[in-house]
Amino acid sequence: MKNYVQRGDTLTLTAPAAIASGDVVAVGSIIGVANGDAANGAPVDVDTVGVFRLPKVSALAIAAGDVVYFDAATKLVNKTASGNTKLGVATEAAANPSPTVAVRLSGAF
Numbered sequence: 811m812k813n814y815v816q817r818g819d820t821l822t823l824t825a826p827a828a829i830a831s832g833d834v835v836a837v838g839s840i841i842g843v844a845n846g847d848a849a850n851g852a853p854v855d856v857d858t859v860g861v862f863r864l865p866k867v868s869a870l871a872i873a874a875g876d877v878v879y880f881d882a883a884t885k886l887v888n889k890t891a892s893g894n895t896k897l898g899v900a901t902e903a904a905a906n907p908s909p910t911v912a913v914r915l916s917g918a919f
Contacts, residue, residue: 818858819917820845825854834864834880836895841880842915859917861901863910871906875899880911887911 821836821844825848833844835856843862866887872878878887879894887897897913904911 811893819860820855822853823856825850825852829854829891832862834885834897836880836882841895841897857915859915861912861914863912864897865909866904866911868909869905870904872900872904872911874902878911887913 813815821840821842823835823840825835826837828852829835829844829848831844831846835842835844835854838894840856840858842856842858843864845855845857864887865885866872866878870888872889876889876899878889878897878900880892880897881888881890881894888894896916898916899914900916901912
């Protein structure tokens with residue numbers, strides 16, 4: 811196909827802040843997980859699909875299959891849609907308290 815650009819599972823974006831490998835990166839409506847470190851304004855490769863273990867609100871219980879969101883202010887996964895960016899779906903239960911949850915990125919914008 812002449813107009814094919816790329817598969818899109820990994821996108822090279824401009825880092826909106828200093829990024830560490832494994833950080834959630836949100837650029838507009840694109841959200842994913844950084845493959846490496848990047849300085850603010852530098853290119854960073856971001857996975858937009860896959861399952862990643864990510865930090866969550868410790869006091870929050872999450873069930874497998876729950877839709878989860880990313881709170882850019884706290885940099886934590888939670889279940890509150892208001893003011894947050896949809897991240898994906900929990901692939902396993904995460905108890906209250908626990909520091910992380912496995913999330914399948916939605917890959918949608």
